[in-house]
Amino acid sequence: MAIKKTNAMRELDKAKIKYDIFEYDIDENYLGAVSVASKTGADITKVFKTLALTNDKDELFIVCIPGSDEVDLKKVASIVQSKKVDMLELSKLKEKTGYIRGGCSPIGIKKRHLSLIHESCLKKDFIFISGGQRGLQIKISPNDLINFLNMEVKNLIIE
Numbered sequence: 001m002a003i004k005k006t007n008a009m010r011e012l013d014k015a016k017i018k019y020d021i022f023e024y025d026i027d028e029n030y031l032g033a034v035s036v037a038s039k040t041g042a043d044i045t046k047v048f049k050t051l052a053l054t055n056d057k058d059e060l061f062i063v064c065i066p067g068s069d070e071v072d073l074k075k076v077a078s079i080v081q082s083k084k085v086d087m088l089e090l091s092k093l094k095e096k097t098g099y100i101r102g103g104c105s106p107i108g109i110k111k112r113h114l115s116l117i118h119e120s121c122l123k124k125d126f127i128f129i130s131g132g133q134r135g136l137q138i139k140i141s142p143n144d145l146i147n148f149l150n151m152e153v154k155n156l157i158i159e
Contacts, residue, residue: 007132008130021139033049034067036128046126054088061114061116062116070158079156097109102134105131126140
């Protein structure tokens with residue numbers, strides 16, 4: 001059965017960026033990256049979760065970090081020159097990004113925002129990111145992703 005193209009896949013196709021797709025069964029109770037890694041057999045350090053953060057001016061920032069790590073909100077706030085950043089309220093995720101929890105991709109968001117990715121991606125030949133829907137992962141070169149989204153590569157995790 002053919003996979004229905006997501007916005008993320010359409011954008012990559014249009015830009016002629018090479019990627020592979022991995023489908024997996026979802027469990028509504030376990031939508032996190034650790035679950036994705038176990039269901040796809042991927043190394044958790046290569047499964048990057050996409051987080052939507054906002055600051056006090058209601059500006060949206062997209063952050064991609066390895067699935068087993070935790071984002072350091074103070075580091076991100078410093079990078080984006082804000083006093084404070086927090087996770088975007090789940091109730092606003094679809095409205096702001098066009099995606100739902102467990103299916104948020106850094107690619108294909110309604111409009112481009114400052115996007116950051118953890119520096120560990122540079123040590124990988126490829127990483128996995130959400131394909132834009134639950135149960136779908138995109139395997140992509142981190143350099144292709146960084147260049148396509150003009151991402152800033154930073155240390156974003158709690159050490």
